[in-house]
Amino acid sequence: MKILVTVKLVPDTNADKRIDASSKRLVRTGVETVLNPFDEYAIEAALQIRDALADGSTVTIVSMTPASGKEILRKALAMGADDAVMLSDAGLEGSDLWATAYAVAHAIRTVGFDLVVTGTQSTDAISGDLPGMLAEYLGVPALTYAREVHIDGTTLRVKRETETGYQTLRAQLPALVSVTKSANEPRYPSLKGIMGAKKKEIRTLSIADLGLTKAVGGDGARTELLALATPPARERGRTVTATDAAAGAAAIVEFLHERKLL
Amino acid sequence: MKNVIAFIEHHHGTPRRSSLEAACAARAVADQLGGTAHAVVAGGGAGVAAAKLAGYPLDVIHVLDDASLDVHGVDPQVDALESVARAAGPSLVIVANTMIGRDVGSRFAARVDAGITADVTAIAVEAGRVSCTSPKLGGTTITTCAFRNTEYGVAVIRPNVFALTAGGNATTAVIAPSGKPYPVTVEADVEEAAAELGVEEASVVVSGGRGMGGPEPFGGILKELADAFGGAVGASRAAVDAGWISHAHQVGQTGKTVSPPLYIAVGISGAIQHKVGMRTSSTIIAINKDAGVPIADFADLLVVGDAFAIVPELTKLVRQAQAVHA
Numbered sequence: 001m002k003i004l005v006t007v008k009l010v011p012d013t014n015a016d017k018r019i020d021a022s023s024k025r026l027v028r029t030g031v032e033t034v035l036n037p038f039d040e041y042a043i044e045a046a047l048q049i050r051d052a053l054a055d056g057s058t059v060t061i062v063s064m065t066p067a068s069g070k071e072i073l074r075k076a077l078a079m080g081a082d083d084a085v086m087l088s089d090a091g092l093e094g095s096d097l098w099a100t101a102y103a104v105a106h107a108i109r110t111v112g113f114d115l116v117v118t119g120t121q122s123t124d125a126i127s128g129d130l131p132g133m134l135a136e137y138l139g140v141p142a143l144t145y146a147r148e149v150h151i152d153g154t155t156l157r158v159k160r161e162t163e164t165g166y167q168t169l170r171a172q173l174p175a176l177v178s179v180t181k182s183a184n185e186p187r188y189p190s191l192k193g194i195m196g197a198k199k200k201e202i203r204t205l206s207i208a209d210l211g212l213t214k215a216v217g218g219d220g221a222r223t224e225l226l227a228l229a230t231p232p233a234r235e236r237g238r239t240v241t242a243t244d245a246a247a248g249a250a251a252i253v254e255f256l257h258e259r260k261l262l
Numbered sequence: 263m264k265n266v267i268a269f270i271e272h273h274h275g276t277p278r279r280s281s282l283e284a285a286c287a288a289r290a291v292a293d294q295l296g297g298t299a300h301a302v303v304a305g306g307g308a309g310v311a312a313a314k315l316a317g318y319p320l321d322v323i324h325v326l327d328d329a330s331l332d333v334h335g336v337d338p339q340v341d342a343l344e345s346v347a348r349a350a351g352p353s354l355v356i357v358a359n360t361m362i363g364r365d366v367g368s369r370f371a372a373r374v375d376a377g378i379t380a381d382v383t384a385i386a387v388e389a390g391r392v393s394c395t396s397p398k399l400g401g402t403t404i405t406t407c408a409f410r411n412t413e414y415g416v417a418v419i420r421p422n423v424f425a426l427t428a429g430g431n432a433t434t435a436v437i438a439p440s441g442k443p444y445p446v447t448v449e450a451d452v453e454e455a456a457a458e459l460g461v462e463e464a465s466v467v468v469s470g471g472r473g474m475g476g477p478e479p480f481g482g483i484l485k486e487l488a489d490a491f492g493g494a495v496g497a498s499r500a501a502v503d504a505g506w507i508s509h510a511h512q513v514g515q516t517g518k519t520v521s522p523p524l525y526i527a528v529g530i531s532g533a534i535q536h537k538v539g540m541r542t543s544s545t546i547i548a549i550n551k552d553a554g555v556p557i558a559d560f561a562d563l564l565v566v567g568d569a570f571a572i573v574p575e576l577t578k579l580v581r582q583a584q585a586v587h588a
Contacts, residue, residue: 019403026399037516096407097378098371123515124399127380128359129418132368141337141445144365157449160335161510163361165454169335170447181502181509181516214375220411222377226393227406234541234560239553242567249575252547253583255563259545261524262583 001057001151001173003046004113006104006134007076008036009069010124024228026124033068035075038119040186045149045179046117047080047187053151058082060111064092064104070202077197078189085111089206094218101130102220105137106210113138115156116176120145131178141171147182263392263415264297265353269343269370270315271362275307277314280358280421280463287385287417287424288356289319294387300324300350304342304437306332312434319429326437334444336362340369341440347374352413354385354392359418360462367416376414379407381519383423392417400515400538421463422522459494461513466493466524467543469513470501471536473529473550473569477506483573484528490580496520496540498530514539528569532557549573 012032020027035043046059061076061084063069073084087107095103108116116138121128135142146158147166156175160167161182189197207216214220238255242248256262268284270277277285285301292299298321303311306329315323324346331338343366347353357367359381371378384395386406393408394417409415461467468488470479480495488495496513497506513520514536525543530536532548532555540546541560548561549569558564565572 018399019405097380098375098412101368101372102375125380126519127378127418128364129368129371129378129380132365133372133378136369136372142365142369143446145361161361162451163460163510165452167335167448167452168450170449171445175445181512222375222409222412222415223379223407224410225405226408229404229406231397231401231404234546236559237546237562237564239558239564239566241553242565242572245568245571245575248549248565248567248572249579251565252549252563252572252576253579255547256524256580257583259562261545262580 001053001055001114002112003050003057003059003115003117004062004108004111005039005042005046005059005076005081006108006116006118007039007043007061007063007073008122009033009063009065009072010036010122019228021228021230024225033072035072036119036122038121038123038181041179041181041183042117042119043076043079043081044184044186048184049115049149049151060085062104062107062111063087064100064107073202074197075189077200078193079187080193083200084202086202086204088204091207091217094221095216096221096223097125097127097129098222099216099220101133102137102214103207103210103212103216105134106212107205108134108138110205110210114173118176118178120178120180131176135176138176141175143169143171143175144178146177146179149177149179149183263352263354263409263413264295265300265350266292266295266297267300267302267343267347267350267353267355269355269357269363269366270301270303270311271358271360272303272305272307272311275310275314277303277311278358278360278463280360280363282318282426283421283424284356284358284419285315285318285320286427287419289427289429291354291385291387291392295390295392297353298322300346302343302346302437304331304339305329316430316432317428319427320432322435323432324435324437326439328439333448335446335448336365336369337444337446338440339366340373341442342437343370344373345437345440347414354415354417356417356419359420360460364418367418371416374414375412376416377409377412378416378418380418382417382419385417397542401542420521422465461494461496461511461520462518464494465522466491466526467496467513467520467522468493468526468528469496469498469530470528471498471530472500474501474506480507483570483577487526487573487577487580490577490584491524493522498536527557527561528573530557531555532560
């Protein structure tokens with residue numbers, strides 16, 4: 001079985017990020033680029049499925065990224081993925097959510113798949129909209145927010161998180177699943193994995209390889225950035241040292257009354 | 263785009279509050295576009311949900327009341343929305359930023375090649391063109407994006423931002439079933455917690471962090487304080503990673519982004535990971551034993567003291583204050 005995992009490269013989650021007002025681009029200076037932490041759960045889920053099947057199934061990483069992202073994709077390979085495909089083309093610059101979904105879906109189709117595994121969102125865009133869009137463009141069932149994934153022949157079963165519990169969903173492959181943080185504990189690359197990753201293949205696809213019928217990049221984008229604003233930073237508020245529980249609670253209640261929240 | 267369509271998510275016939283906000287936002291935008299405001303509600307109990315929508319300012323409520331659809335997950339909901347949107351012509355679709363809302367909105371967007379904007383906090387119309395405002399990068403930057411090259415747009419709106427308005431006089435229309443096969447089957451639907459309000463929608467979020475020391479406060483003193491406000495319990499990554507509460511409650515960069523009118527952070531230091539998920543809350547109150555925590559720099563009020571003693575006392579005072587008003 002051919003398992004594909006979509007991966008996004010994002011600025012380090014522990015950095016305070018900002019967008020440059022003149023270029024309207026994310027300031028990347030001094031900010032390390034990392035694998036989107038949510039995608040590590042997708043990689044781990046895919047590796048577990050592959051290893052449980054133990055039938056020659058493979059895990060391929062797919063990522064839309066500038067060429068500079070190549071070395072970061074090696075981390076996914078070091079975790080144990082078999083190979084990677086970069087969708088890398090200057091014509092993709094300026095792609096919005098729609099153009100990204102459209103292009104990535106076509107890259108997935110070009111590579112071929114039985115199962116696509118994604119994270120639930122990225123830490124930079126935080127839209128959570130890509131998995132559903134990919135499934136539609138691929139014409140396969142979307143089983144999102146999975147905390148468990150089971151494959152039985154060509155039947156896919158997941159436990160989907162809901163706000164109050166979970167649902168057990170069933171569909172036939174090919175399909176797409178997005179996995180949540182509860183699904184697993186992503187492994188750290190082993191030294192052997194890191195060494196082995198250097199020899200694994202990372203091939204590059206360009207727009208011309210995808211057979212697109214619609215424009216992508218800035219020309220094809222369905223949304224256009226009109227304005228960027230920086231809201232005033234939150235000011236440091238009041239600090240009250242509570243001598244006992246009653247004083248602490250009373251200080252909060254007084255504050256709630258002031259703000260008409262009580 | 264001229265008309266505006268709100269997708270209504272409901273639980274056995276009770277529309278979610280965030281969907282009602284979508285309906286009211288649809289009215290406001292439709293008026294600016296000179297178009298009509300629609301709502302789409304499908305699945306078991308859709309008729310009951312439609313009756314509850316009658317108090318909101320819509321023009322047409324489109325209903326597909328069929329409980330047999332519920333075993334097919336969100337697919338029938340996407341079909342219902344698509345059917346109404348195609349009949350309405352170029353339009354803006356508004357869904358709430360919830361798990362179901364994101365699924366339905368994103369899939370609809372792909373079906374009609376629509377532009378889609380995430381986590382929207384304001385929608386404006388200028389010269390007939392719709393633009394959406396969204397906080398990005400944890401609220402440090404506010405972007406405004408207009409739709410282009412597209413007949414349809416999808417705005418995924420942040421709960422608790424768009425105001426509810428009263429109205430009525432909507433007509434009801436029946437949505438024809440799509441007749442398409444449904445690829446997904448729901449084999450089981452298990453409720454583990456009594457219909458709790460999600461942190462994204464709650465108007466008050468009481469979150470606990472590493473300082474809670476264990477799982478007990480999350481079902482105990484924090485829950486009681488959240489309940490007193492009719493709110494929800496949240497958590498920092500440290501608390502979730504320690505296994506004290508499920509990931510669904512996590513607020514922060516690798517969890518959910520919330521902006522309730524009131525956010526109470528208990529035993530949370532306020533590192534960047536947590537901060538970006540809650541800093542757009544209107545009012546932030548922190549309770550911490552350490553005055554030097556980062557959250558002191560952006561909380562409106564920091565109470566330094568023993569949270570285990572202060573929180574139960576606060577719950578008592580909140581209940582007393584509410585009893586006086588009741």
